[in-house]
Amino acid sequence: MSLREHALSLFRSVVGTVRPAPMLKRAVKLQGDGCPQLLVKGQAFPVKRDLYLVGFGKAVLGMAAAAEEILGDHLIRGIINVPLGIQESLQRAGMQEMLLKPHSKIQVIEGAKNNLPDPEALKGAVAIQELAEGLTADDLLLVLISGGGSALLPAPIPPILLKEKEKLTKMLASRGAAIQELNIVRKTLSLLKGGGLAQLAYPAQVVSLILSDVIGDPLDIIASGPTVASSHSVQDCLQILTKYNLLHNLPKSVETVLSSSPTKPTAPEDYSHVCNVIIGSNTLALDEAKRQAEDLGYATLILSTAICGEVGRVATLYCQLVQLVCLGLASLGEGPRSEEVRGNLLQLVAELEIPGLNLANFLQALQGLGPERPVCILAGGETTVQLQGTGKGGRNQELALRVGLGLHRARAMETGSPLGRCEIVFLSGGTDGQDGPTEAAGAFCSPELVEAALQEGLDVEAFLSNNDSYTFFSQFQGGHHLLVTGLTGTNVMDIQAILVRATERS
Ligand SMILES: Nc1ncnc2c1ncn2[C@@H]1O[C@H](COP(=O)(O)OP(=O)(O)OP(=O)(O)O)[C@@H](O)[C@H]1O
Ligand SMILES: O=C(O)[C@H](O)CO
The missing domain is CATH 3.40.50.10180 (Glycerate kinase, MOFRL-like N-terminal domain)
Known part of the structure; x- marks a missing residue:
């Protein structure tokens, strides 16, 4: 089986594990x-x-x-x-x-x-x-x-209209508001939330x-x-609207509701x-993916179930991680290049503030894997995308495309890059089966993607600057790198899998 087939089978088994019925049956009984x-x-x-x-x-x-x-x-x-x-x-x-x-x-x-x-x-x-x-x-x-x-x-509080609430949520999401921020605003304007x-x-x-x-x-x-x-107040909502520069652009109805909302939560x-x-939750899904990946022969580690932050920064994090894995597989895990990448990773993770991630421990475990077996790194969470363009895409497809670009650049910048000595596949997908307003759940990428796309006349950077990842993946190699599952009937955030195996030994 190819790495891509392995990644696909991991994704499918993860989704199978977090099917809602078995989880509900484990939690509830009538006696x-x-x-x-x-x-x-x-x-x-x-x-x-x-x-x-x-x-x-x-x-x-x-x-x-x-x-x-x-x-x-x-x-x-x-x-x-x-x-x-x-x-x-x-x-x-x-x-x-x-x-x-x-x-x-x-x-x-x-x-x-x-x-x-x-x-x-x-x-x-x-x-x-x-x-x-x-x-x-x-x-x-x-x-x-x-x-x-x-x-x-x-259930917008009158006189707010559904259309007005929809527009406000859409604007917040497109400006990169995190789900916590989005939902604090939604709660303040809703009868039922x-x-x-x-x-x-x-x-x-x-x-x-x-x-x-x-x-x-x-x-x-x-x-x-x-x-x-709710532990949040109308004050929290106002702060979020100010942060995303929306306070002076609100419909009259929203202003009315905000000014008459109780200042303290119930x-x-x-x-x-x-x-x-x-x-x-996502943890259950990743635990199963780890078990499956080990069965497939991979030395497997879970990075975190809480990956969050701006999609570009998260893509950089994954690219650095792939480089470190490749250095390890090339038996260069102890050298100065590895030290440099480890330093980059520690800095990135500190900036991203990923809850509960102890990167130092993770890196130590990674170093302990040794060069013999292929490596699988799993992660889960949700990134945020600040929309700049008018294209069609989702955060998983955008992440995969950015990782593809990052790996291409890393390989091109360094002669004899360890990336050249490994086969690499990265997959990011939404467990609900729908990534943004598209028909795909996510996408696969590898360091070869950018060059192969250029041969088809597709410029990855141009698609990225228009947030057009879905259009890119639909056109590139006939859509082969899209992850298409249809709605899965479950939803425990997104998962990422990095699969790497050495193609030549140093
Ligand atoms: N063209 C695009 N490129 C990249 N990301 C996009 C694009 N259009 C929308 N998005 C992102 O997709 C996200 C919405 O995706 P989706 O509807 O899958 O939400 P979700 O967070 O999975 O939903 P829920 O958590 O409610 O299940 C938004 O965060 C938005 O920024
Ligand atoms: O519905 C929502 O608010 C999001 O999916 C987070 O739960």
């Missing part, structure tokens, strides 16, 4: 017939009378199918908001276990094309709001939450099962925390009827 109890990761919730279910996010269809199987007749009714086209995509892929049964009690609303709120998603949000408002103290509301939930549960849904469901017991797609699993940020007390004691539980 007892007379006085049933819902058991969630060891905590018991009595089902006093009726059990309802709502959900929103890219992975929620499969979560709902599994939940309905567990809850059986105890479930009275459910409503879930899921991405447009997901039922068809999963049907086509033969993933029946992620689909609801024909007479399901759960109503499915599809919306939020390209991960942007739309009237369909709004319709679903209104239906969920009405269901929550009608609950009593004897009811239990199971809330299924996953990434993409923010766009699928839009930032704990709003939990408040509406009171006095019912609320149990939220959450599949995390945010670094560090922050409950109040994932899908903008509709069942979590007290945490108002959430005593709520339990929020994380049932899966």
